[in-house]
Amino acid sequence: MEKKVRVRFAPSPTGPQHIGGIRTALYNYLFAKQQKGTFILRIEDTDQTRYVPGSEEYLKKALHWCGIQPDEGVDEGGPHAPYRQSERKDMYKQYAQQLIDAGHAYYSFDTEEELNEMREKLKEARVAQPQYNSITRMSMKNSLTLSEQEVKAKIDAGEPYVIRLKVPRKDEVRLNDMVRGWIMVQSSTLDDKVLMKSDGMPTYHLANVVDDHLMEITHVIRGEEWLPSAPLHVLLYQFFGWEASMPQFAHLPLLLKPDGNGKLSKRDSLKHGFPVFPMEWVDEENNKLPGFREEGYLPEAFINFLAFLGWNPGTEQELFTKEELVKTFSIANINKAGARFDIHKAKWYNQQYLRLKSDEELADMLLPVLERAGVKSSREKAVQVSGLMKERVTFPAEIWENAKFFYEAPQRYDEKIVNKKWTEEAAIVLQAFANALKEQKVTLTADEVKAVLEEVLNALDVKMGKVMQALRLAVTGEGSGPDLMPTIEVLGRDETASRIQYALQKLGDQIKT
Template identity: 45%
Template structure:
């Protein structure tokens, strides 16, 4: 059975890249009747934010990609928070120490600083690796007696992985193919911090093995860590999972990948739902608060790095599951396009007219305005092409329900002869006294005018209050003769 995991760090809100990682894992699991697991990788306690965990759960739920197992859902490998699995990691660390795949390092910050300066004088970069470890303060350079004494004295230490140099590692990435790396360029990463907590590298590999993870889909920034993880797997005699490193989501402005660090420079939301900064209580709206449908958000996100191999773009979640294939994920980074994101939501607006109807109905009810359902549907069908989000419908339809109390004055100020305005409108009023007050009849009237454009602008201003809106003749027909003439007379008085 395929088992995949989404393993975010609760140091802040999940952004687009994180949710896309979760989505691709979810799609793979569901396609093959596997399990999608949520694991909280909270080994970085210095940056830990408790409300980030609930944010992760709420985000996944809003997106409709809830886990089958894991944090908040339970399962056979609980607890699913790494901060609560320290006793498990210690057992595996003991094995690595016993087999000499790991060692104790007692170097202080001062020791490291001195060694770094020595390296700088020699013109080399300091890296705690096979070339330098034998000149540092660790268990590889001391007797057993000295090591025992240090441990009994409770002198602070970290545990590092001992990289065997000169090995050529070849790993098959399901997206990028064969990737080769020489261990000469790997440093001895810390597996256990001086505060007694495991690092990501140890916890990640141990948990993936224990939880029987078969496929690891994660961002391409983890490619460099993959080779260390392979060595850790080999040290335990375990078979590694299948790896697939996803392409970066890039800023359209060309300033690198989308990340929380450059959120202030983005012109579009970065988070799925609203995030509240714990220190300042500043609210940062997500796609949900800005009016995106979760289905549209997921549809858009799925195509940021993956495509089904044809020109189709609109997919339900069920269809995404059926079509999804790791082989069709791009290798190169993909640009996020705000206009495209809005386009996706518009497609779902068209598919969800009933939600627009309910929103408009509620808006009118709050204003104690009553209209027939048939009239509301006609209004919606006339204006829906102008709407990208449900909440925008009122700005494009209000003039069907309420008379304007304000008129855009810029247009009027440009007219030198103000008397001509009233004269023009009075002439039009007589012409508009027709039956039937229909689109075709109105069209004939306006086509016969000498100053057609000017006259239509005046009437639009009288009816709508501004020079924007759908086809004027459609508006007049919908309002009817009585209400149209009433608004025009009101406009004359305002002038």
């Protein structure tokens, strides 16, 4: 019987979650849902020196905003609780002891000074990568070089120690990665990683392997930065006798800077002003790091954009709902090469999803913005404005920024349009049109507005193209914008006539003959 798919996202609470981490969570989530499996959120907080307050809450809020809901985890609970490693601390000791008893790990009593001295000697000997390994460990202070009595005496005396993995000297470690294929590493290139620190806390290497085994994880989908550690984890599975149930590994490609030169980082956000975090974060230096949410990105657009940073469906389709992503996602279609971050593509996605929103949904976004700006608006008008503007904006906030003329009569006018299109002929037509609007006794639709204008133009024997930009200028102050007739419908006949009259007065001495 095939095992039910169980995957986990296991971040450390060391600051805001970079979008690379959110992408890892997304891929795990999509794979789990597609396979009708379980998606687990586990917090790996064994390194308390790097703990940053607020990080865990930030992460959970970010996942919630993205619509990535764990099935088990720190808040959801589950059969393998607790899901926070610091709360599982005492459990790891028995597994470290199991490795020591089997001869796969050992106590190490070396001081920091002794470790530095060892590294300096190796550097002087021109060793490329100074390591605590199968060769150097035999000249260090550990349970492999000390007698059993000496080791016991040191432990009884409370002398600080760590527990290290005893890496074989000449083994070949093999790993069939789902993204990269077979990876073979000579154990002589690996160092004896610390498994338990002197404070009694396990390192990532021990804790993640033990937890993945106990939580019955079937697939480990994580970032490329963990690829060098994978052979060590394979060895741990072998040493524990868990190789038969070892999860399959998939190491995801790096997210690269826009120019492809190096890994995308927080500094890129500060330097170029685009977000690399799902939500805003204020760092220890009081830098406000922008977030996709605060910049106005829709969560569904963000998720679609993120999915394509390293994965491709193999078709021309680019817009996917979350449900479609679940149906289509495949680890086989994840790229090996790093994925370039393109903020322009992110904006394109947001445009597409904004246009798919109903006018009513956009009005719900616009009304709070208007309220903060001290502008009163009926819901009906907000719906109309949203419908006219959504094809012309990238972010919801831009509806207000680019549509202020719907709520505020223009006081200034585009000089280029004034100089080119504000003619005596246009002024005559505009005055006649304003008068015709004042004579109307009912609310006019866009088609009715156009009919009134055409009647005026026919009477004066003037073509529509001669006056349209001047009319737009008088009504909005700009030379371009949404369809003019529907715009006038929203403004109403009286407001439109008033604006035309004001423009004629203010720009009267600038009329070109």
